Amino acid sequence: MEITRILVVGSGAMGSQIAMVCALTGLEVSVQDLAEASLEKAQTELRSRMDRSVAKGRIGADERDLAFARITFGTDLPAAAKGADFVIEAAVEKLEVKRELFAELDRLTPEHTILATNSSSFVPSKIADATSRPDRVVNMHFFNPALVMRCVEVVRGPQTSDATVATTVELAERIGKLPVVLDKEIPGFVANRLLNAVRDEAIRLLEGGYASVEAIDTAARTALGHPMGPFELMDLTGIDIGYHTKQARYDETGDPADLPSRSVTEKVERGELGRKTGTGWYDYTEQGDH
Ligand SMILES: NC(=O)c1ccc[n+]([C@@H]2O[C@H](COP(=O)([O-])OP(=O)(O)OC[C@H]3O[C@@H](n4cnc5c(N)ncnc54)[C@H](O)[C@@H]3O)[C@@H](O)[C@H]2O)c1
Numbered sequence: 001m002e003i004t005r006i007l008v009v010g011s012g013a014m015g016s017q018i019a020m021v022c023a024l025t026g027l028e029v030s031v032q033d034l035a036e037a038s039l040e041k042a043q044t045e046l047r048s049r050m051d052r053s054v055a056k057g058r059i060g061a062d063e064r065d066l067a068f069a070r071i072t073f074g075t076d077l078p079a080a081a082k083g084a085d086f087v088i089e090a091a092v093e094k095l096e097v098k099r100e101l102f103a104e105l106d107r108l109t110p111e112h113t114i115l116a117t118n119s120s121s122f123v124p125s126k127i128a129d130a131t132s133r134p135d136r137v138v139n140m141h142f143f144n145p146a147l148v149m150r151c152v153e154v155v156r157g158p159q160t161s162d163a164t165v166a167t168t169v170e171l172a173e174r175i176g177k178l179p180v181v182l183d184k185e186i187p188g189f190v191a192n193r194l195l196n197a198v199r200d201e202a203i204r205l206l207e208g209g210y211a212s213v214e215a216i217d218t219a220a221r222t223a224l225g226h227p228m229g230p231f232e233l234m235d236l237t238g239i240d241i242g243y244h245t246k247q248a249r250y251d252e253t254g255d256p257a258d259l260p261s262r263s264v265t266e267k268v269e270r271g272e273l274g275r276k277t278g279t280g281w282y283d284y285t286e287q288g289d290h
């Protein structure tokens with residue numbers, strides 16, 4: 001199926017950059033949000049990011065201008081949905097919001113339209129039954145920052161059709177990404193599960209007294225070639241993010257193995273969340289050493 005018009009729902013950190021990735025490769029994109037302020041912020045941030053790319057010679061000024069000319073920003077979902085061939089939903093990570101959006105998109109979009117979610121944690125089967133087209137519901141999971149990161153996970157649910165997977169893979173390739181297909185859905189998908197396994201083992205080693213934060217990070221960088229160690233990465237993304245993800249998983253499964261670890265819980269209770277608070281596993285204040 002020929003995809004020409006993309007609808008991106010949600011203009012936050014992910015939606016705005018996903019829209020630009022699509023527009024840069026010649027697709028017509030509509031970005032819809034509930035909040036005018038978010039749409040304005042998205043445009044301002046994209047402007048300065050693309051201006052930097054032009055200044056660094058990564059893209060031409062005409063390429064930038066053509067890409068912006070292909071994107072429309074607005075708050076009229078019904079009008080935008082009417083002409084969409086492919087929807088990428090990147091709204092807030094709340095299941096009820098996504099289910100309501102998918103039900104609405106199902107009513108508003110043409111029959112052939114594929115409804116994809118960029119959700120990091122909700123698998124297709126959590127959302128597909130809110131629509132009358134579960135065969136055309138799929139996860140198309142980008143990584144942050146979407147303009148830079150090349151991997152896109154394409155996750156099929158039990159009802160996702162082969163044609164939907166094939167079209168999503170084609171679209172990912174067309175916009176210059178490297179699709180990774182999951183043949184069966186699993187929360188966390190592939191990349192984040194691998195990342196979380198390393199993080200959890202790092203915390204076990206620390207809590208067991210086997211090695212220090214610095215030693216574990218050094219091993220990850222110098223023996224495994226990771227660009228940063230698991231503790232440095234937690235400080236960068238925010239220790240609270242992993243804490244809340246684990247807590248949510250525990251609330252779902254009731255399995256004590258899914259609970260956040262002792263040391264992470266202590267950090268969160270003390271408000272030591274990483275770089276954003278000045279202290280996490282390392283100290284980032286003036287007198288700090290990291
Ligand atoms: N941030 C990441 O690192 C990352 C990475 C991969 C995937 N994701 C996923 O992408 C999605 C968006 O994440 P984000 O970080 O861009 O969030 P964000 O909070 O930056 O942006 C969410 C946007 O959605 C808008 N929104 C909320 N409800 C809406 C609705 N009903 N209709 C239209 N717009 C609505 C909000 O106004 C906001 O602008 C989430 O599902 C998240 O799991 C995030």
